[in-house]
Each structure stands twice: as structure tokens, then as C-alpha cells.
Amino acid sequence: MPELPEVQSICKSLAESIIGEVIHRVIVRESGLRWEVDAPGLNRLVGGRCVSSIGRRAKYILVHLEGGVILMIHLGMSGRLGLHPSGSPLAKHDHVVFELGGGRELRYNDPRRFGMVEAFEKSHYWTHPRLVHLGVEPLEGEFEGEVLYRLSRKSRVAVKSFIMDARRVVGVGNIYASEALFAAGINPKTRAGRLGLSRCVRLVECIKEILNRAVLSGGTTLRDFANLDGGSGYFSEQLQVYGREGEGCPGCGSGIRRVVQSNRSTYYCVKCQR
DNA sequence: CGGGCGGCCTGGAGGC
DNA sequence: TGCCTCCAGGCCGCCC
Numbered sequence: 362m363p364e365l366p367e368v369q370s371i372c373k374s375l376a377e378s379i380i381g382e383v384i385h386r387v388i389v390r391e392s393g394l395r396w397e398v399d400a401p402g403l404n405r406l407v408g409g410r411c412v413s414s415i416g417r418r419a420k421y422i423l424v425h426l427e428g429g430v431i432l433m434i435h436l437g438m439s440g441r442l443g444l445h446p447s448g449s450p451l452a453k454h455d456h457v458v459f460e461l462g463g464g465r466e467l468r469y470n471d472p473r474r475f476g477m478v479e480a481f482e483k484s485h486y487w488t489h490p491r492l493v494h495l496g497v498e499p500l501e502g503e504f505e506g507e508v509l510y511r512l513s514r515k516s517r518v519a520v521k522s523f524i525m526d527a528r529r530v531v532g533v534g535n536i537y538a539s540e541a542l543f544a545a546g547i548n549p550k551t552r553a554g555r556l557g558l559s560r561c562v563r564l565v566e567c568i569k570e571i572l573n574r575a576v577l578s579g580g581t582t583l584r585d586f587a588n589l590d591g592g593s594g595y596f597s598e599q600l601q602v603y604g605r606e607g608e609g610c611p612g613c614g615s616g617i618r619r620v621v622q623s624n625r626s627t628y629y630c631v632k633c634q635r
Numbered sequence: 636c637g638g639g640c641g642g643c644c645t646g647g648a649g650g651c
Numbered sequence: 652t653g654c655c656t657c658c659a660g661g662c663c664g665c666c667c
Contacts, residue, residue, distance in 0.1 A: 364660055395643075395662075420661075438661055439645075454645085473644045475661060491662095518638065526638095527662080535660055603660095624640065626658085640666085648658085 363436045365499070365532035366572055366596065367580035368420045371442060375424070376415040378444060382461045383411045384426070391456040395437060395477045398457060406430045406480040407459075419495050419531035429483040433491075437475030443468050496529040499568055500576075504530060506562025513553040513561070522623050523553035524568065533568060536603045537575065539628045541568040543602045548634045549627045550620075574599065602628040 363371070384407050389400035410430055416423035422442075424432035434442070447464045457469040457478050469478055481489060496512075497504045512529050513520075521542060524533045533541070542549050544567040547560060556564070578596035601611050606619040610630035620627050 367660085393644095435661080437644095438659070471644095472646065473659090475643065516637080522638085525661095537660090623638090625660090638667090640664105642663090642665100643661105646659095648656105650655085650657100651653105 363420065363440070363580070364534035364537055364575075365420060366537075366575035366578075368417060368422060368436065368532075369576050370580045371436075372415050372417050372422055375422070375442070379412050379424075379461065379467065380414060381412065382463070382465075383409065384432075384459050384461060384467075385409065386460045388458040388460065389456070390451075390458065391454075391474070394456065394471065394474045395435070396479070398478050403432075403478070403480050406482070407432055418492055419498075419527060420534075421492070425483075430480055431483055431486060432480045433477070433489075434469065435477045437471060437473060437477070439473040440469065440471040440476035443470065494528055495531050496527060497531070499530050499532050499572055504565060504569070506558065506565045509565050510556070510558045510561040513556060516553040518553055519549060519622055520547060520551045520553045520556060520564075521549035521627055524564070525623075525625075530568075532572070535625050535627075536600070537568070537571050539603045540601060541571045543629060543634060544571060546634055548631075549622065549629050602630065604628065 386408055387400065387403045389398050389403065392398040392400060407426060407430065410426040410428055412424055413427045414425045416425060420435060422434040424434065426432060445466050445468055447460065447466050452470055454472045455468045455470045459467040461467060486492065497508065513523055516523055521538050524530060524541070525535065525538050539549065541564065545560070545564045547564060575596040578599065580596060602617050605617045605628060608617050609615070610617055610633055612630060612633040615630060615632050617628055617630055
């Protein structure tokens with residue numbers, strides 16, 4: 362589901378729709394997500410507080426509340442957030458409901474329950490166990506070719522696995538990893554430590570460009586991704602290799618291959634990606 | 636320690 | 652129609 366551009370898109374919608382709103386109460390209908398949802402804790406920390414801003418770290422959505430509390434939401438593979446009128450019928454898998462003012466509710470829906478919802482005091486941000494090990498943000502200036510080059514020295518893993526490793530760089534998911542490597546002309550199986558500086562520079566440029574373009578398109582819609590309003594993104598039309606096994610490579614026309622790396626599908630062109 | 640892999644879940648697609 | 656298998660965009664934690 363949501364990769365970084367999708368999460369970014371949802372953050373933008375959230376910022377436009379719930380900043381200044383008070384979260385009056387949190388109703389947990391199903392607490393068995395990736396981690397057990399602590400309903401009393403959520404209500405104690407979140408209940409009655411006003412949303413001051415929306416942030417993001419990797420694929421975690423950070424709802425900043427007045428008084429120094431952060432509500433952190435991860436959409437996992439199938440999570441969605443939606444704004445609904447209070448009292449409208451709940452959908453299957455609506456696990457957590459945030460009651461807002463003005464007769465509205467923000468609902469967290471997640472069929473596969475791989476996501477998470479929790480709240481903590483802002484002072485714990487820098488030591489939070491889910492955040493503390495995270496690497497650089499791919500769309501920030503801190504991520505550049507020389508950084509990737511330095512980080513990858515001595516690594517024997519395939520470059521695709523490397524750029525998907527959140528300890529190094531966050532937010533590069535399975536779809537965009539394939540797409541960025543195609544754009545950079547790099548074979549996904551190449552060991553990260555064997556990339557030269559110029560290829561690292563090129564790869565970082567491609568990662569940024571692909572992610573930025575996807576953000577502008579509102580994310581990629583495959584299966585269940587949807588924006589706050591239920592609308593979808595349009596980047597899927599621009600995917601060059603992902604999900605196109607057997608189709609002609611946009612560069613040379615030869616067949617796109619699918620291989621499995623670390624239990625994930627990788628799509629690439631044998632001729633264009635060396 | 637780095638790196639590979641299983642597991643968490645539901646549901647959609649496709650084969651028979 | 653149903654039953655089966657495979658597949659899915661994330662991430663942690665266990666293993667070597």
C-alpha cells in the first residue's frame with residue numbers, strides 16, 4: 362500500500378482538514394493491530410487536545426497536538442484514513458475512530474491490521490523505539506549521492522535491498538525501489554558496496570525524482586490505496602517496470618523480468634540495467 | 636554486526 | 652458456484 366508519496370499525500374489532506382480541530386475521544390473497536398492499541402492511553406494523551414500540525418517521519422504520520430503530544434499512525438500495507446460524518450455507518454475494518462468537533466470523525470481502517478496507532482509525549486520523540494534507528498529522509502538535502510556511497514561501502518547486499526533498508530534511508534518501498542533502479546540503469550542485484558560514486562549520485566537523483574513525481578501525482582494507486590476523501594493517486598500510470606512482467610521495456614523493448622529478492626518482487630530490464 | 640527469512644493478517648485474482 | 656493457491660506496496664524479530 363502506502364509508500365512514502367502516498368503517506369505524504371495523506372499528510373497534506375490531513376493538514377488541510379484537521380488542523381485546529383479537537384480530538385474529543387478515541388474509540389478503539391479492534392485493538393489487535395501490528396501492536397496492541399492502548400485505548401485508555403490514547404484517550405488520556407489525545408482526548409480533548411487540539412491538532413496543531415501534521416508531520417511525517419519515514420512512513421509514520423505524526424499528528425502533533427497542543428500540549429506536547431504526538432499521535433503516530435502507520436498505515437502498514439492496507440491502512441486508510443477517512444473523514445466521515447459522525448453516526449454514518451461504520452465500514453468493516455474501521456478499527457479506530459477519532460471523534461472530532463463539527464459532527465465529523467476520522468476513521469482508521471485496515472483490513473490486514475499491519476498498521477499501528479499510538480500516542481506519546483513529544484519528549485520521547487528522539488528515543489522512540491520505532492523511530493530511533495531510522496535513516497535519512499530521501500527527499501531532504503541530507504540524502505545525496507556521496508551519502509549513499511559512504512553508507513554502502515563494504516555492504517554485500519543487493520542494491521535494491523539496500524535502498525529499502527530503513528536503517529540507511531527511509532521511505533523507499535518496493536514499487537519505487539524498482540522504478541528508481543530502472544531510471545538509474547542499475548541492475549537491482551548489484552551489490553551495494555560495488556557501486557561507484559557516480560552511480561550512487563545517479564541513483565539518489567532518480568530516487569528523489571521518482572518520489573517527487575509520485576508525490577505530485579498524489580501517489581500510486583494499486584489495490585487499496587486511497588486518499589482521505591477516498592480518491593486515488595495517478596502515478597500507477599507512470600510506472601515503467603513495476604508490475605509489468607513480460608511487457609516490453611520502455612527503453613529497449615525487451616521483456617521486463619520479475620525476480621524475487623528478500624521475499625519481494627523486483628521488476629527490471631536485463632538489457633537496460635547492468 | 637550484517638544479512639536472510641518467516642510471520643503477522645485479510646482479501647482479490649486466477650486456475651481448476 | 653466453490654475451493655485452492657498465490658500474491659500483495661511494511662516492518663519486526665529471530666536466526667545464522
